[in-house]
Amino acid sequence: MPGFELFGAEERKEVQDVLDSGVLMRYGFDGMRNGHWKAKELEKAITETFGVNHAQLTSSGTTALSTAMAVMGVGAGDEVIMPTFTFVASFEAIIAAGATPILVDIDETLCLDPKAVEAAITPNTKMVMPVHMCGSMAQLDELQAICEKHDLLLLEDACQAIGGSFHGKKLGTIGHAGTFSFDFVKTITCGEGGVVLTNDETLYTHADHYSDHGHDHIGSDRGAEDHPFLGYNFRISELHAAVGLGQIKKLDQILAIQKKHNAIIKAALEQVEGVTFRRIPDPEGDNASFLSFFLPTEDLTRKAHKALLDNGLGGNFYWYDNNWHYIKKWSHLKDATSLFPLNPTLASALKSYDYDQFTQSDAIMGRTISSLINLSWTEEQATERAEKMAATIKSVLS
Numbered sequence: 208m209p210g211f212e213l214f215g216a217e218e219r220k221e222v223q224d225v226l227d228s229g230v231l232m233r234y235g236f237d238g239m240r241n242g243h244w245k246a247k248e249l250e251k252a253i254t255e256t257f258g259v260n261h262a263q264l265t266s267s268g269t270t271a272l273s274t275a276m277a278v279m280g281v282g283a284g285d286e287v288i289m290p291t292f293t294f295v296a297s298f299e300a301i302i303a304a305g306a307t308p309i310l311v312d313i314d315e316t317l318c319l320d321p322k323a324v325e326a327a328i329t330p331n332t333k334m335v336m337p338v339h340m341c342g343s344m345a346q347l348d349e350l351q352a353i354c355e356k357h358d359l360l361l362l363e364d365a366c367q368a369i370g371g372s373f374h375g376k377k378l379g380t381i382g383h384a385g386t387f388s389f390d391f392v393k394t395i396t397c398g399e400g401g402v403v404l405t406n407d408e409t410l411y412t413h414a415d416h417y418s419d420h421g422h423d424h425i426g427s428d429r430g431a432e433d434h435p436f437l438g439y440n441f442r443i444s445e446l447h448a449a450v451g452l453g454q455i456k457k458l459d460q461i462l463a464i465q466k467k468h469n470a471i472i473k474a475a476l477e478q479v480e481g482v483t484f485r486r487i488p489d490p491e492g493d494n495a496s497f498l499s500f501f502l503p504t505e506d507l508t509r510k511a512h513k514a515l516l517d518n519g520l521g522g523n524f525y526w527y528d529n530n531w532h533y534i535k536k537w538s539h540l541k542d543a544t545s546l547f548p549l550n551p552t553l554a555s556a557l558k559s560y561d562y563d564q565f566t567q568s569d570a571i572m573g574r575t576i577s578s579l580i581n582l583s584w585t586e587e588q589a590t591e592r593a594e595k596m597a598a599t600i601k602s603v604l605s
């Protein structure tokens with residue numbers, strides 16, 4: 208998954224352009240910048256690479272989610288449906304909007320279960336937010352149909368699935384809006400950064416303003432610009448955007464390596480009786496940054512995970528016990544532990560929620576291991592790792 212493995216001369220050159228001009232900000236200072244507009248250039252490259260009309264860079268994937276929710280009109284009293292398996296940023300953005308996160312089971316795609324989504328809809332539901340976890344996609348056909356039927360917004364969190372696709376369309380470009388994260392461990396990185404993708408011109412224009420304090424970006428005097436609505440500073444810097452410009456040129460290469468290495472690991476694990484694989488709605492569109500697989504029971508999965516780590520096979524994740532990715536350990540959310548008073552509807556919703564209802568998610572996550580695919584392996588190393596993984600798991604299962 209991590210584009211940082213291929214960091215090199217291309218990124219250095221782009222960053223050096225910015226250092227040479229000294230203009231570290233993406234807006235203004237036209238005369239000083241030697242013609243360099245790295246954030247603007249990266250936004251253009253993103254629209255071309257992913258086949259989407261508009262891209263608004265932000266300071267992180269989390270602020271991309273916040274921006275998307277703001278421009279889609281999500282706020283106080285609204286409910287946003289999100290999965291139990293994700294990253295904490297999902298509910299952080301919903302809570303920051305003043306809305307209420309409604310947690311819903313995942314299925315063997317490791318993404319939202321459409322049936323559970325439909326069952327969770329209330330008159331207050333405003334948005335469904337699938338998260339394309341670990342490089343692969345949610346069931347977008349079903350989710351889109353549900354959103355159309357109930358007149359809901361669809362926001363794709365594609366932060367972990369950059370370059371993945373669903374029936375030929377890039378993940379993040381299929382819903383009303385989508386987001387990527389360019390944090391340090393994502394498929395391509397800016398160091399820190401994110402982007403909102405949309406084909407809707409109004410959403411984009413609002414995102415452009417919202418992420419820069421509401422600046423309308425009309426005219427050439429920043430101080431004289433108007434502020435048609437409230438905003439925040441969620442801007443990316445030119446330095447970060449420059450890194451991303453170097454990285455985006457490597458995306459095809461990154462995806463090709465991931466697919467190759469992923470296939471090597473998968474071929475070995477397919478030989479192990481008892482190992483099954485995550486369901487991928489469109490296997491062609493997997494970004495292949497992880498290989499996620501299931502073992503027969505929670506107990507065997509824990510043993511296999513431990514054996515993998517004991518055998519020096521790091522990069523194998525057991526999300527079920529993870530503090531950041533699975534509901535089980537989100538005590539701060541469940542207790543609504545906040546440094547400041549939350550809106551009362553939200554606080555009481557969080558505290559009264561039945562967090563033990565997710566037996567379907569538990570049954571799946573308890574049996575899931577995700578294996579990170581590295582770019583820096585040689586083919587030989589990937590093969591050696593694959594054989595060692597298969598042997599380790601086999602010894603636990605037999």
Ligand SMILES: *Cc1c(COP(=O)(O)O)cnc(C)c1O
Binds near residue numbers: 270293400
């Ligand atoms: C990384 C990530 C984010 C947040 O991105 P940051 O850039 O780290 O703020 C959001 N959602 C998912 C699923 C992620 O993996």
